[in-house]
Amino acid sequence: MSVSEAPTDMDNAEGGVAPTGTAAFLIEFQGITKTYGQGQTAFLALRGVDLRIRPGEFLAIMGPSGSGKSTAMNILGCLDTPSAGAYLFQGTHVEHLDRNQRALLRRHYLGFVFQGFNLLARTSAQENVELPLLYRGEAPEKRHQAARAALALVGLSGWEHHTSAELSGGQQQRVAIARAIVTQPLVLLADEPTGNLDSKRSHEIMELLVRLNQEQQITVLMVTHEPDMAKYANRIVHFVDGVVSSDSGEETPACS
Amino acid sequence: MFLNTLLLALREIRRNLMRSFLTILGIVIGVAAVITMVTLGNGATRAVAEQISSLGSNLLILRPGQRLGPGRDGVSVPRFRIADAEAISAQIASLQAVAPVVNSGATLVAGNENWSSAINGTTNDYLVAGNWTLATGRPFSEDEEKLGRAVCIIGETVRAKLFSQQNPIGSPLRVKNFSCEIIGLLASKGQGAMGMDQDDMVMIPIRTAQRRFTGNQNVSTIMVSMKDGADSARVIAQIGDLMRERRKLADHEEDNFNIQDTKQIAQTLSGAIGTLTTMFGAVAAVSLLVGGIGIMNIMLVSVTERTREIGIRLAIGALEHEVLLQFLIEAVALSAFGGLVGIILALIACPFLANLMQVPFLFDPSINFLSFGFSAAIGVIFGYMPARKAASLDPIEALRHE
Numbered sequence: 001m002s003v004s005e006a007p008t009d010m011d012n013a014e015g016g017v018a019p020t021g022t023a024a025f026l027i028e029f030q031g032i033t034k035t036y037g038q039g040q041t042a043f044l045a046l047r048g049v050d051l052r053i054r055p056g057e058f059l060a061i062m063g064p065s066g067s068g069k070s071t072a073m074n075i076l077g078c079l080d081t082p083s084a085g086a087y088l089f090q091g092t093h094v095e096h097l098d099r100n101q102r103a104l105l106r107r108h109y110l111g112f113v114f115q116g117f118n119l120l121a122r123t124s125a126q127e128n129v130e131l132p133l134l135y136r137g138e139a140p141e142k143r144h145q146a147a148r149a150a151l152a153l154v155g156l157s158g159w160e161h162h163t164s165a166e167l168s169g170g171q172q173q174r175v176a177i178a179r180a181i182v183t184q185p186l187v188l189l190a191d192e193p194t195g196n197l198d199s200k201r202s203h204e205i206m207e208l209l210v211r212l213n214q215e216q217q218i219t220v221l222m223v224t225h226e227p228d229m230a231k232y233a234n235r236i237v238h239f240v241d242g243v244v245s246s247d248s249g250e251e252t253p254a255c256s
Numbered sequence: 257m258f259l260n261t262l263l264l265a266l267r268e269i270r271r272n273l274m275r276s277f278l279t280i281l282g283i284v285i286g287v288a289a290v291i292t293m294v295t296l297g298n299g300a301t302r303a304v305a306e307q308i309s310s311l312g313s314n315l316l317i318l319r320p321g322q323r324l325g326p327g328r329d330g331v332s333v334p335r336f337r338i339a340d341a342e343a344i345s346a347q348i349a350s351l352q353a354v355a356p357v358v359n360s361g362a363t364l365v366a367g368n369e370n371w372s373s374a375i376n377g378t379t380n381d382y383l384v385a386g387n388w389t390l391a392t393g394r395p396f397s398e399d400e401e402k403l404g405r406a407v408c409i410i411g412e413t414v415r416a417k418l419f420s421q422q423n424p425i426g427s428p429l430r431v432k433n434f435s436c437e438i439i440g441l442l443a444s445k446g447q448g449a450m451g452m453d454q455d456d457m458v459m460i461p462i463r464t465a466q467r468r469f470t471g472n473q474n475v476s477t478i479m480v481s482m483k484d485g486a487d488s489a490r491v492i493a494q495i496g497d498l499m500r501e502r503r504k505l506a507d508h509e510e511d512n513f514n515i516q517d518t519k520q521i522a523q524t525l526s527g528a529i530g531t532l533t534t535m536f537g538a539v540a541a542v543s544l545l546v547g548g549i550g551i552m553n554i555m556l557v558s559v560t561e562r563t564r565e566i567g568i569r570l571a572i573g574a575l576e577h578e579v580l581l582q583f584l585i586e587a588v589a590l591s592a593f594g595g596l597v598g599i600i601l602a603l604i605a606c607p608f609l610a611n612l613m614q615v616p617f618l619f620d621p622s623i624n625f626l627s628f629g630f631s632a633a634i635g636v637i638f639g640y641m642p643a644r645k646a647a648s649l650d651p652i653e654a655l656r657h658e
């Protein structure tokens with residue numbers, strides 16, 4: 001079955017690349033462009049983005065609305081493919097991966113947090129957090145433990161059996177973060193994670209992200225348009241009209 | 257992996273109990289309807305088949321009047337006489353028995369018990385023509401038939417009503433206004449089709465019936481039993497010619513009697529019931545199909561409702577075929593469960609309805625398997641299309657869905 005084989009293939013691919021030492025960057029965008037639509041109505045959302053991200057960075061992407069932040073984020077998160085350019089993940093080209101291969105990449109290396117939380121309705125926090133483990137085929141006992149641990153990490157011990165309707169916005173976003181990190185991903189991608197929260201909850205979420213970045217060594221990529229939130233990052237990239245207009249410091253490794 | 261997906265699907269069903277209930281309702285009703293219709297239809301067909309065999313083979317019934325049924329020709333139509341039966345017996349080949357019958361009814365009294373029953377004045381040939389055997393006792397003697405003696409042969413129901421345990425042979429039985437001696441007991445044929453009790457009957461010699469009841473020489477019907485393999489059309493034609501001759505009908509006059517071929521009637525009847533069973537079965541099958549479309553609708557709606565959820569699942573790494581499988585399992589589990597409930601409902605309703613309709617309850621495993629298989633198939637087919645739609649969604653599109 002291709003499902004069970006694919007991750008192994010992926011591992012092999014990395015194994016083949018990593019020893020060469022070229023994968024100093026976790027993520028490398030080379031001239032990424034993204035065109036929506038075709039012909040007359042074609043719209044160039046990204047016009048050649050170059051971006052290199054080291055393991056352990058906490059990167060904030062800022063920029064005006066419509067500047068291509070989410071588009072870049074979707075490509076970074078392998079939810080979407082670029083129209084042109086190269087995307088290297090741990091030194092491996094991933095820009096041409098098909099649907100299922102991208103899904104497996106997400107399953108094993110990436111975690112997502114969305115502006116709208118996106119928890120399953122009528123489902124307990126525990127079950128929400130267990131979901132990615134279910135798709136990874138983890139045994140029930142391991143699932144339960146890992147989910148409880150992840151919920152504890154985001155400060156939600158004792159809330160395991162509450163459904164999203166019974167949780168506040170801040171708590172829901174914590175559950176979403178727990179769900180994103182329960183698989184111990186390399187990268188946590190968050191598109192405006194505090195967009196729906198008041199400022200107090202927003203700061204709490206940011207502190208949590210910083211803690212995960214520093215204690216769990218998870219690379220965090222975050223889109224935000226609030227400078228207050230961007231301050232928590234150790235690198236800020238500005239997007240304007242589909243290109244990177246400024247970068248606060250690619251060459252400064254975050255965790256050194 | 258399959259187990260996980262099964263778990264996901266079952267969780268989804270449990271989480272949406274009301275929706276699941278509505279989904280399977282159509283299947284439950286459809287399956288129950290199909291099984292009930294076909295089972296009852298089979299029972300009715302069996303009842304008719306049993307009656308055909310209990311009629312005896314190749315039986316013709318002659319009645320005065322052009323048409324079947326009473327009334328139309330009035331009293332002016334000449335009746336048959338015993339001599340007609342004797343003429344048929346003497347002149348037509350390949351016959352087994354010819355029994356003239358005078359039908360009547362009377363209250364029977366024996367000891368302190370009484371009971372109303374049918375009285376058939378006839379000859380021993382009636383036993384052959386009607387496929388009767390004697391449980392005990394003897395048939396009429398020649399003397400008893402010729403002279404119209406006061407003797408009778410009773411059916412099992414009459415014995416049960418009037419004599420309970422004891423052996424009735426030799427006992428006196430009061431029939432309306434005269435007393436006769438019971439000389440024989442008919443072996444039970446049991447319930448006929450549509451609840452008619454064939455054993456509720458007393459046979460007396462035909463001349464006894466004519467003298468004591470009707471007071472004339474008329475015969476109600478003549479039952480003619482043909483030998484096996486006889487050509488019934490030819491026999492009917494021959495009897496028809498003979499009767500026209502005896503009734504002195506001119507060439508231009510129509511028959512003033514009719515000849516029924518009971519086997520043919522029974523076959524027509526069972527054919528008609530078979531057609532009805534098929535038709536009702538088809539109607540029920542349509543309702544099953546409608547139930548399936550109900551499943552498809554609810555699955556489609558739930559896909560729309562759950563587009564975001566599918567987006568989440570895809571975003572966190574669910575594969576397309578995993579989402580597909582989840583929806584498929586959900587649909588199959590729902591419709592299979594609906595099928596099971598439908599079977600259980602039908603199996604509860606069928607014996608009850610069969611009893612009400614007085615047809616035998618015949619459990620037919622094949623229709624149960626078939627409708628269960630069909631409901632599961634409906635789940636697969638109608639679950640598959642929405643599942644395809646769900647699984648092929650782009651995760652970003654799905655997540656953006658409002």
Ligand SMILES: Nc1ncnc2c1ncn2[C@@H]1O[C@H](COP(=O)(O)OP(=O)(O)O)[C@@H](O)[C@H]1O
Pocket residue numbers: 036037043045063064065066067068069070071072
């Ligand atoms: N699926 C799409 N189809 C067509 N145009 C799109 C699509 N997604 C985004 N765009 C366009 O691409 C541009 C960049 O969008 P986006 O990356 O969402 O911006 P941001 O997140 O920075 O606000 C916008 O002008 C938007 O209208």
Ligand SMILES: [Mg+2]
Pocket residue numbers: 069070071
């Ligand atoms: Mg955006």
